[in-house]
Amino acid sequence: MAFKIGLLGLGTVGTGTAQILLDSTGRHPLLQEIEIHRVGVRSPNKPRAVKLPPERLTTDLEAIVTDPDIDIIVEVLGGLEPARSLILKAISHGKHIVTANKAVIARYGAEIFTAAEEKGVYVLLEAAVGGGIPVIEPLKLSLGVNRINSVIGIVNGTTNYILTRMQTEGGEFADILADAQKLGYAEADPTADVDGLDAADKIAILASIAFAGRIKLSDVHCEGIRQVSAADIAYAQKLGFVIKLLAVAKREEPVPTFPTDSDMLQMRVHPTLVPQIHPLASINGVYNAILVEGEPIGQVMFFGPGAGSGPTASAVVSDIMNIAAVLKTAGESHRLHSLLSCVHQHYCAIAPMSELVTRFYARFLTKDSPGVIGHLGTSFGKHHVSLESVVQTGFRGDLAEIVVVTHDVREGNFRHALEEIRALDAVDSIPSILRVL
Ligand code: HSE
Numbered sequence: 001m002a003f004k005i006g007l008l009g010l011g012t013v014g015t016g017t018a019q020i021l022l023d024s025t026g027r028h029p030l031l032q033e034i035e036i037h038r039v040g041v042r043s044p045n046k047p048r049a050v051k052l053p054p055e056r057l058t059t060d061l062e063a064i065v066t067d068p069d070i071d072i073i074v075e076v077l078g079g080l081e082p083a084r085s086l087i088l089k090a091i092s093h094g095k096h097i098v099t100a101n102k103a104v105i106a107r108y109g110a111e112i113f114t115a116a117e118e119k120g121v122y123v124l125l126e127a128a129v130g131g132g133i134p135v136i137e138p139l140k141l142s143l144g145v146n147r148i149n150s151v152i153g154i155v156n157g158t159t160n161y162i163l164t165r166m167q168t169e170g171g172e173f174a175d176i177l178a179d180a181q182k183l184g185y186a187e188a189d190p191t192a193d194v195d196g197l198d199a200a201d202k203i204a205i206l207a208s209i210a211f212a213g214r215i216k217l218s219d220v221h222c223e224g225i226r227q228v229s230a231a232d233i234a235y236a237q238k239l240g241f242v243i244k245l246l247a248v249a250k251r252e253e254p255v256p257t258f259p260t261d262s263d264m265l266q267m268r269v270h271p272t273l274v275p276q277i278h279p280l281a282s283i284n285g286v287y288n289a290i291l292v293e294g295e296p297i298g299q300v301m302f303f304g305p306g307a308g309s310g311p312t313a314s315a316v317v318s319d320i321m322n323i324a325a326v327l328k329t330a331g332e333s334h335r336l337h338s339l340l341s342c343v344h345q346h347y348c349a350i351a352p353m354s355e356l357v358t359r360f361y362a363r364f365l366t367k368d369s370p371g372v373i374g375h376l377g378t379s380f381g382k383h384h385v386s387l388e389s390v391v392q393t394g395f396r397g398d399l400a401e402i403v404v405v406t407h408d409v410r411e412g413n414f415r416h417a418l419e420e421i422r423a424l425d426a427v428d429s430i431p432s433i434l435r436v437l
Contacts, residue, residue: 003324004037006064006095008086009077010048010057013100013127014039016313017074018050021320030321030328038064040077065090072323074316075099076127084108091115091123096327098319100127100312103192106201106217109208113342122326122341124319129202130155130288132311133304134318139209139292141339146294148210150250152437155202157286157306158186158193159225159245163233163271164284167242172230185286195224196245196269203247203269206290210249211265213348221353223270231396232363232432235403239361239389241273242281246437248272252351264351273361273405273436280437354412359388359436362406362418365399365428372426373402379424383417385409399428405436 005021007014018039024031039052040061058064065073065086073090075097077083084104087097092115099105105112105125116123126136130153139148154160158180165176177194180186192198200222204215225245236243250266274281279301283289288306293299305311326337366372373390380387386407394401406414421427 002033003071004035004069005072005074006038006070007036008040008061008075010039010041012309013076013312015050016309017316020313020317030324034324037070040064061086066093072096087112091119091121094119096121096323097123098316099125100316102128102201106204110214122323126319127312127315129205131306132314133302135290135302146297148294150293151206151210153247153290154244154283155247155288156193156199161185161286163243166233170230196222199247199269203249207249211348212344213346215348219267219350221268225271228271236273240276243271244274246272264349267350271434273434356411357408359408360406360414361434361436362404363432364402364430367426368400369426375424379420380417383413385414385417
């Protein structure tokens with residue numbers, strides 16, 4: 001055996017990883033040269049779906065990351081600590097890292113990649129975004145010659161599952177979430193998924209590769225799907241849209257009020273009305289997809305299973321194999337393969353949301369009195385918001401329900417118009433405001 005790995009975690013992804021490595025028949029022959037040397041677990045005596053010699057299992061994770069025999073540490077523990085500290089310690093001991101941990105990379109990527117660069121080791125993370133979908137390595141290698149203009153993803157399976165069921169069944173968010181939790185499609189604590197935080201981690205990682213700069217996670221505008229209602233899904237459908245939680249990273253020209261030397265990026269996660277004919281509109285259930293637009297390639301879409309033991313392990317083991325292949329070719333004296341490693345150090349400039357130019361959908365509940373639509377139109381007009389459609393299809397109790405879709409508008413202008421509209425006597429509330437792709 002040429003390469004020894006230390007596996008931190010034997011949960012869903014760790015088990016899938018071990019299963020691939022222990023059954024190499026019909027797979028790449030290099031896998032036969034990779035040995036699971038030690039495995040860090042919480043309960044060594046727990047029954048496991050994968051058979052490993054008991055003496056390889058230990059609860060002492062520190063001993064694994066400092067073991068001089070180990071070449072590659074595979075971190076599939078999840079969570080921030082002890083994962084972050086163990087990754088840093090492993091790097092300081094000259095180990096290469098393969099991780100599926102988007103939360104750690106999105107928050108501590110700067111610290112981790114700086115340490116890795118100093119030590120001359122790889123940190124690969126294909127499994128951190130889109131589960132089994134190859135997207136990190138294609139962005140680094142196959143698409144590396146393109147000037148990327150946008151990366152737009154459905155990168156959270158839980159929310160896509162909930163929104164798809166809301167669309168097909170007409171149910172409300174809370175009921176479908178409760179059922180998804182019962183069926184195991186949503187976590188007992190669904191916050192990271194339904195509030196968009198998991199998607200924000202993932203788009204920060206994708207953008208840092210696509211746009212070759214670091215992204216501060218706090219710069220990513222993040223809205224989840226809790227406020228999406230059955231009424232919005234139904235209106236969206238009538239207007240020719242579906243609602244998806246999109247994670248968007250997009251290059252835009254410098255805006256006059258925030259001049260910088262470089263291009264600025266839009267970085268945002270929010271529920272979005274997607275035209276039914278758009279390629280992302282047909283991504284349903286737990287599936288993920290990432291649409292990359294670049295010059296000169298045009299549009300490329302990556303689609304597949306965004307989570308699960310086997311798919312995520314496929315990504316993990318492909319990273320292990322990539323490192324093994326480079327080490328095998330270059331030997332001990334290897335220098336970092338510049339296309340696989342991450343060397344940029346500057347932070348990308350992120351445009352403020354008030355400068356975003358997009359279409360909006362808004363739903364208003366108003367008194368059913370003469371002139372209400374006229375008042376809305378006047379306020380929008382005053383703030384340079386041009387309307388594409390205005391629909392009043394019915395009533396909610398005593399209140400009239402009015403839905404508008406705007407043309408492209410500066411978000412700041414739209415928000416000012418809404419403030420004015422909210423103060424109108426005839427307006428009861430504005431239950432939803434969504435962006436349109
Ligand atoms: N919780 C994630 C999702 C899967 O729902 O897509 C792991 O990234």
